[in-house]
Every structure is written in C-alpha cells, then in structure tokens.
Amino acid sequence: MHWINWVIVAVYLFVVVFDGLRRTRGTKNIEGYFLASRSLPWWAVGLSVMATQLSAVTLIGTTGQGATDGLRFVQFYFGLPIAMVLLGVTLVPFLHGAKVYTAYEYLERRFDAKTRSLTSLLFLLSRGMSAGTIIAAPSVVLSAIFGWDLTWCVLLIGVPTIGYTVLGGVEAVAWADVKQMVIIVAALLAIVVVLVWRLPVPLDEAFHIAGATGRLRVFDFSFSLTETYTFWSGILGGTFLMLSYFGTDQSQVQRYLAARSVDEARSSLLMSAYWKIPLQALILIIGVLVFLFYTFSPAPMLYNPRHDAMLREQRPAAYAALASRYTAALSARDQAAREAATVHGSAPLNTFKAHNDQVDVVRKEALAAVTEATGESSRDVNYIIPRLVLDHLPLGFAGVFLAAVLAAAMSSIAAELNSLATASVVDFYQRWYKPEASDAHFLKVGRISTAIWGVFAMVVATYAATLGSLIEVVNRFGSFFYGSILGVFLLAMIKRTRAIGAFVGLLAGMAVVAAVSFGAPQVSFLWHNVIGAVVVVVVGWALSLGRAETATAVQV
Template identity: 30%
Template sequence: MTENFGVLNWSILGGYIIANLLLGLVIGKNIKNSDDFYLGQKQTPWWAIGISVIATYVSAMTFLGAPAWAYSEGLSVIALHLNYPLVIMAVIIFFFPFFYNAGVASIYDYQERRFGKRARAMVSSIFMLSQIMSSAAILYATSLVLSFITGVPVVWSIVIVTAIALIYTMMGGITAVIWTDVIQSVILFVGAGIIMYALLESGDTTLSSSMSELKAQGKLNPLNWDFDFTEETTVWSGIIAMTLYHITVYGTNQMMVQRTLAAKNIGDAKKSYLLMGFCAFFIYFFFIVLGVLFYDFYQGKTFENSNTIILQFATDYGLPGLMGIIAAAVMAASMSSLDSSFNSLSTVATIDFYIKYFKKDASDAHYLKASRIFTLFFAVLIIFPAIGYHLFSEGSILEILSKVGSYFVGAQMGMFFLGFFSKQTTENGLIIGTLSGFIVVTLVALNTDIAWPWYCIIGASANIVVSMIASRLIDGVQTEYNAYTIKGQQQHFAREGLDEKEQGWYRVPGRVDPINYILFGFFLLTLVFLFSIQFMF
C-alpha cells in the first residue's frame, strides 16, 4: 500500500516518530547516574505516572486485539476486564508498601528480604522470560500496522519499531518512558475516537437498529454466568481467575510497578494506580464495543487476520490523513509498552544479576553504561520471538498474549502470596513449590480443555500447597512471622512506634485507604451497568 499512503500520512507518522526521539534526547541530558535511569529524580507527577501505567498496559494489544477478539466473541470479552478495581485495591493495599518503603529500584529485592537470594533470582528470571515473550507479541502487533499500510515486510517493520523505542529509552531512562507514554496515550485515544466516530457516521442504519440486530445475533450479552471452566469469557473467570491474573500483572511485574517507584511519595504512587482502577473499564469497554460494531459493519465477514480489522476500516473510510493518525496511534500504543519493557528488563538484569553476582563495586557511571547496554541487548533479543509470532499466529493478539502470560503469572502470584501471608514457608519449600506450579500448569494446558484464565489460579494453588508442605518437611515449624510478611510489618510498625501514614496515605501493608471503598463501589456499579445492557435495545 506504499503508493496509497501519501505525503500527508507519512508526515503525520514521521512527525510523531521525530517528536519521541527529540523528547528522549532532551530528557537524556538530565540522566546523570543509574538511579536517574531507573527512577528519575522522584519528581514525576502522579497523573503522568498514572497515564503511563494506562498506556503501557493498553498497548497495541488492546488497540488491535480487543476489537478483533470482540468481533469474534461479542461483548462477553468485557468479563475478563471487570476486575481492575479489585486488582488495584489489592495491589495498593498489600504490594505498594513493601516496594516503596524499601526504597529499591527492583521490586524483586522483596523476595530476597523475605526468603533469600535464590528466591530473588528465580522470580527475576520468571519476569524476564515472560516479559520477553509478551514484548515480542507487542512488536508483532505493531509490525502488522507498518506492513499493512506501507508494504514493508513484517520482519523489517519489527526492526524499525524496535530501533525507535530503543533510542529514546536508552537516552532518557524511566523518565523518558513516562513522558513519551503521556504523549503516546493522547495519540492513541485520539485515533481510537476518530475511528469510532467514522464507524458510527458511515453505517447504513441507525445505532439503535444495529444494536437490535447485534443483540439478536447474541453479540450483546456481556455477562455469561455459566460455571464452565472450558469457556474463557465467563463472569467467574473474569472476577475470580482474571482478578488474580491481573493482580500479578500489576503487583509483581517490574515493568508496571517501576514507574510508581519514581513517584514523590507513597500517596502519589497509589494515586497513579487508582487512575487505572477507575479508567480501565471504560477503556476496554470502548474497544470491545468497537469490535462489536465492526461485526455489524462488515456483516460478520471473515478476515484473513482479524487483527487488521481496524486498519481495513481506516482504509475503506478514506479520510485524508486518517491512516497516518491510525499508524501513529498503533505505534504509540506499541512503543508505550516496549519502552517500559526495555527499561524494566535492563533494571532487573543490572540490579538483580550484574551488580549482585558479577560487578559489585564498580562506579555509578559504569552501572549507568551497563544499564544502557542491557537495554540494547534486550531490544535485539525480543526481535526473534516477535518473528515467531508473525510466522505462527493468526488469532487475536490480545488473546495470544494473555495465554502466554498465563503460564508465568501463577508462579509469581504464588511466590508473593506466600511471602505476604505465610508464616511457615521457607526458601527451600518455595523453590520446590514454584517449580511444581509450572509442571501442574503445563499438564493442565496439554491434557485438559480448561480455559487459560484459570491457569493462574491453578498454578498459584499448586505452588502454595507444595511450598508449604515442602517447607515443613525440609525446615520444620517456623515459630514467628518473618519481618517481611504483612503480619510481621504490622508488628514492626507497632513495636517501633512508627507512623502508619505518610501525608494521609497508609505506608504499612494491609491497611485500607478510604478511597478503596469508593473504588469497590465503582466495581459494583459496572456490574449493574453490564447487567442492564441485556434489557436494552
């Protein structure tokens, strides 16, 4: 489609790319040491961090994948995204105090304090492997855009997008990641808004008529209450299984948490996540409705690759400059995730492995250089599995990414759950339990029809049970709570007479800030809203 893209579209796309690189260059001038690279200078406003969190997780997976998934499955896909208020509540109540009070750049430092060095190395390795695979899926998604609109081969598109995200991430570190994410989120949602307007404006029937027809075809039932563990998009998989899945994504994933450690204080860190808690439902509902409307517009037409539906519509609509905006929007969605991935992988590799095991006493300048070299290394590494997705993937990339992640999140969830709540679990038992969890999930995936959202809870449950039994058998009975359990932290604060709050926000784990009750009320309202849809039209 090179001959159809045109000067206007190229100008929009090129201007976006140049703006990102210039911003990275400007911010990079303020990066003086490795802490600046990992955490900025702890001066980033909470709302920018919050927008960065949203932009990172929404990504090209949602821009392309959510409409593609909803095109096939209908409004029921929203069930898997009902849980964000519950997720954010759990993370800011239990996880954030441990990470923020420790003053560290790598959240996996917690595992060492709670269990030991081997536990830290294990969870860091799990993160790195899972992050490489998920980032590769994001790269693949974006390559579809460039290939579709320009005719550039997918493999070359993967290389181009990687290079752009790599350059400004290497220059500006986490601060560049956050501020480019803010810009990218604006472009992403402007592009999505234009597509929604064009879709509604170009239909041959009224919106009410379209919705009535879609309802008759079974596309507008958002709540599937069946107790069927082989179905992916039930209310139970969304509220139970995917709540645990997303708690792991938001609470134990360095890529998501690291930017909150750049906040000025724990209150700002919590507010940045609360923004996602209140906004996520609307964002995912928007993109899922978009997919359902595409189904009506194209009368259920079968696409060779469903992930290109939104791009096909932009081409068919023919508005000058629209393809340039959409291309920039999808690249923005992708790079907001890729830059975060590169930076977090570099942080974990440097802090959890390089400094700890290979170069303990080097200068700060050396560690900053090492961080940038690791950023380059992981950017190159991610290219290879991205090509694999291109060769073997045809379904919704959002669904594919979720399936890949489900193999890893159970292990991480089990490790942190045991760290927070278990008195009896020791490092020896934890390692055996984590490996057992992987084995159980693999056997379930290969030998049953159980849907992937349940893999997290299955893997975590196996991990927890085996870890506790093995800990008791190997190390005997533990008589006291470890200082880095939630109970241990609460006892520590009470014993030392420490203030449980900082500027009105709890900094001891397990305490509930009042706004969480409002967030829970919001969750109940979303359920009522979705239930009422069944009686509309």
C-alpha cells in the same frame, strides 16, 4: 497512503522522540535512569500504567476481538478493581517503603538469593516474550498496509525503538506515555464518530442486529476451566492475573516505585481501577461497530492482503469459487440486515443470523485454504482494523491511527525493555557478577542489556504475529508465569514461611501450570494464574510447616 497521512505520522513521532531524548540528558545515575529519581507525580504514573496496557496490541488485537467475538472479552478485566484495591493496601506500601529497584530484591531479604533469582528469571522470560508481541502489533499494520514481509516490518519498528530506549530512561518513557494516551483516545473517538456516521441505519437498530449474533453479550455465568471469557474466569482468574501483573511484574512495579510517595503510588493504581474497564469496553464497541460497518459494506474475504494475493496466485480456481460464494453470501446478508433494521420481530433477525453464519462458513473455508496453500497461520483477526482504517476512513484519519499505533508501540516497548534491563542489571549482573562499580558502569551495562532484550523481542515478534489475536497472545504468555510468581510474594507476606518452601513451591507451581497448559484437555489461560498461585502457596506452606516441625523436634 496519502502524503498527508505520512506528515501526521512523522510530526507525532518527531515530537515523542525529541521530547524523550530531551528528558534523558540529565540522567547520570541508575536511580534516575531506572526510577526517575522517584519523582513522578501520581497522574503521570497512572497514565503511564494505562498507556502501557493501551498499546498497539490493544488498538489492533482488541478491536479485532470485538469484531469477531463481541463484548465478552471485557469480562477479562472484571478482577482489575479488586486487584488494585488489594495491592494498594499490601504490596504497594511494602515495596515502595523498601526502597528497592526491583520487586525481586525484597524476595532475597525475605527468603534467599536463589528464590530472588529464579523469580526474576521467570519475569525476564515472560516479559521478553510479551515485548515481542507488542513489536508484532505495529508490524502487522505495516505488513497489511504496504504488503511488506513481516520480518522487515519487525526490524523497521524494533531497531529505532531499541535505539531510543537504550538512550532513554523511565522518566522519558513515562512522559511519552502521557502523550500516547492523548493520541490513542483521540484516535478511538474519531473512529467511533466516523463509523456511526457511515452506518446506513439508526444506531439502536444496528446494535439490535449485532445482538442477534451474540456480539453484545457481556456476561457469561457458565463455569468452565476450558472457556476463557466467562464471569467467573474474569473475577477469579482475572483478579489473580491483575494482582500478578500490577503487583509483581517489574514493568508495572517500576512505575509506582518511581512515584513520589506511597499515597501517590496508590492513586496511580486507582486511576486504572476506575478507567480501565470503560476504555476496554469502548475499544470492544469499536470492534462491534466495525462488524456492523462491514455488514452493510462489502467485507474482505481475507483481511490479510498478502494472504489474499498468495491464495489468488497459487490456487486461482479455488479462490474464484470461494470469492463467488462469498459475494453471494454478503449480498444475502446485507439484504437480510436491512430488512431486520426496518421490520421488527424475531423472524428477520433469525434470517439475518443464518446469512451471517453462512458468511462465516465461507470465510473459514478461505482461511483454511490459505493455511493449506501457504503453510502459515491464517487467523487474520489482527488485520481487521488496519484494513478498515486504510480503505474506508477519511483523509488524515489513517495518519492519526497509524501515529497512535506506532507511538503506542514505541512507548510500550520502551517501558518493557527498560524494566527488563533493570532486572537484568540489578538482580543478576550487580547481584552475582559485579556488586561494586560506578553508576556510569551500571548505566553502560543497562544500555547493553536493553539492546540484547530488544533483539530477543524482535525474534519473538516474527512468531507471535501468527498466533491469532495479539491481545490474547500477550496475556497467554504472561499467564503462564504470573500465577506462580504471585504465589511467591503471597508466601512472603505469610509469617513462618521459609526459603525452601518458596523455592520448591515456585518450581512446583510452574510444573503444574505447564502440565495444564500442554496436557489434555488444555485449561484456559486465565485459570493458569489461579492454579499457579494456589500450588505455590500450598506447597510452600506445607514445606515450611514441615521444616518448622523438624526443627522443633530436633530442639526437643
């Protein structure tokens, strides 16, 4: 990579880290460290919430998702506006007015200590694994750029980020997120301009070609529990996921608990409701543009350069045969695409689609050969956008994109680790081990907890990078836990529910989600949120009613 790109990366990271550390110098109590003394303006909280989601996972995983699968993924977010409105009138004023440090503190007030602890523990597991996925995203980029081993890339990203997070607090994280949003949006718009400029055919004709492959299809109204991206899974499963994530996940709750007032907390959530879907659509469209760019330019047979080199070295004859077929398929597809752009009608588009399917067939055979030769997962969707940026974008663009990826990762990881430390200290260390101590002591324990969770996240990162699309992986991890956690909070808002119902209902919800996750047939992860929440509420309500009837009978 050219030295100018490195200068861009270094300058941006220096500004973010320096400003973050400058803002933490006055932090001497746990409210300042964990909640920014409840002083953040709504727009900073809103941008921080959005920046946490527009992380390196989004820049890499979602663009790759758009390139391989098109716009269907945007249905995943259809439930977001509904969830934000519901949270604005329910949990947000509830938790902000309670003056708690974590969302799970309220559960002890409403039910009992064991329900609080179990719910917080489930959050720690889900968010710890998701933090690992966020570290994996920039590690994938560095691995693709320099050919370094993935483990070393994880350490390179994780160690300095953990050090920064240990020293920083939520205020530093939030203001770093504001800068992050600026660089991310700038990088995305720059990539759009370059890709459109590089297309050899008019944009409307190019999208016509993409439509022939189904990549411009947004809505899928089929109803299936095994299909992930449909209108109904987005509206129903997506609403439950967003309610769980923004309403009960400490990494998000901690943001609006740091807002100045309930009204400002509501406004911060509405910002996401208005802007999240357009931003996600933009990122997916970039993925479609990447597909179109590689339609008219030679596309790598394997986007992961390390796997490409390993297959070439270990099985040279098989590699040569696949490469020959792939080159021929690319040439035929390019010719068919140019014809479809100039000659209107269904016949040229059908011809192009047939040649595109042949390219996909050869690529799948190459990916299968990689898996067989190396024993590693060969799904290389996370390498598509890094290869494009490094191989084809003008000088300086690679630096801007890499700065955006690294800054997004550092900011998001810092936010995740800070919330993990908050729950660990407040819900476990302070609640069960040392209820009374100085703020200096709790700050020290919070920093140690941050470091421990950082190490855990790095271990997860080495595994998460091999699981396919990182945007899917992070939501798959969350969906396993989120629905059941949401169910407990729903029970808390229902009168006459009891502690035994909440605790047993939570256990039942997790058990059922585990059964549908690992059973046959496996239910798509978006539906896990609905299933978990419904099971917890039904079981918890039934047990609470049973206890109430028993108590009434005893009194009689």
